[in-house]
Amino acid sequence: MLTCALCGKELTPPSRGRKPRYCSRSCQARAYRARRAAPPARPQRGDPGLSQERIVWAAIRIANAEGLESMSMRHVADVLGVKVMSLYNYVEGKDELIDLMVEAVFSVDGDSEPPPPQGWRAGLEAAAWFEWELYSTYPWVLEVIATVQPPLVPSLLARFERGLGALDGLGLDAATTHRVYLGVSGIAQGLGLLRVSEIAAGRRGDGLSLSQWRRVKVPAVLDELGADRYPRQAALRENTEILTDLDEIFDFSLRRFLDGVARFLEGR
Structure with missing residues (x-):
């Protein structure tokens, strides 16, 4: 029996073509969000491998969990366990960081679509x-x-x-x-x-x-x-x-x- 991969509702197999995985776009959307909900693992404090990408995703995690208003350069530095001034070697400031955050989330899965x-x-x-x-x-x-x-x-x-x-x-x-x-x-x-x-x-x-x-x-x-x-x-x-x-x-x-x-x- 073919069932929805999320809610378990029974599906009617099509006479031909690809079998559906979900019963509705609503279930498909929920499954999509569940896959996307886990961002890259949070680095340990003092991890020396600082990069622009790590800074950006640390900021995204903060914004997801606490709202954009809670995201600051100091907060990001604290999450990464580094001095706040070290972030400016990779990002000019909060405005540029927000632009980089938007760039990152709009390009997620872009190469595999x-x-x-x-x-x-x-x-x-x-x-x-x-x-x-x-x-x-x-x-x-x-x-x-x-x-x-x-x-x-x-x-x-x-x-x-x-x-x-x-x-x-x-x-x-x-x-x-x-x-x-x-x-x-x-x-x-x-x-x-x-x-x-x-x-x-x-x-x-x-x-x-x-x-x-x-x-x-x-x-x-x-x-x-x-x-x-x-x-x-x-x-x-x-x-x-x-x-x-x-x-x-x-x-x-x-x-x-x-x-x-x-x-x-x-x-x-």
Whole structure:
């Protein structure tokens, strides 16, 4: 019997082609994050093999565990067990270090990736899921790149170029191509805010999870204020879990957006 490699749900084998490993993109995303969750081993204090790569990944570990605001040159030096001034032989300062961190995470697995999917829709889906999984694995990245002036490092530009390339051959002008791709990226970044907030709350341990919020907090507030005043929200009282799986919400939103792009392309 063929089952999902993550949740164990029974899968229906296809009549031909490659057998699926997961029952949904949600399970695939969770498995991906589990593989990416273990960064390089933390070096021992006093280890003499200092390098720019070790400095960068030490900073990434700090940002993952404590948030970008906790990452400083002194903190990185302490993690590596070296004097803070020794870091400046490899990195000019915190701003350059953040750029190098973005370069590193956007290029993870870059050399071992499969060839780009065939077709514009598959290409945009792959680009969107890469971005979504990146924010889920390295939540601090969203804070750095979801701005009007993101760091223009080579690996980020390469990812952007690859995403735009999914729309090659469709007769779209450069501006329209960018608008479509930014719409796809915007879904990942918008819902990514919820993912990052959820991760930060779990890290602090001082707030409700999204599931607890939907199941406990929201119904309690609606009861207090009068559920009849908010009937559409109260209608979800018995189905709160439907809005707590952010992977599924992202998948649904992305598919509906791409459905709209398909209609737009057909209209041309």
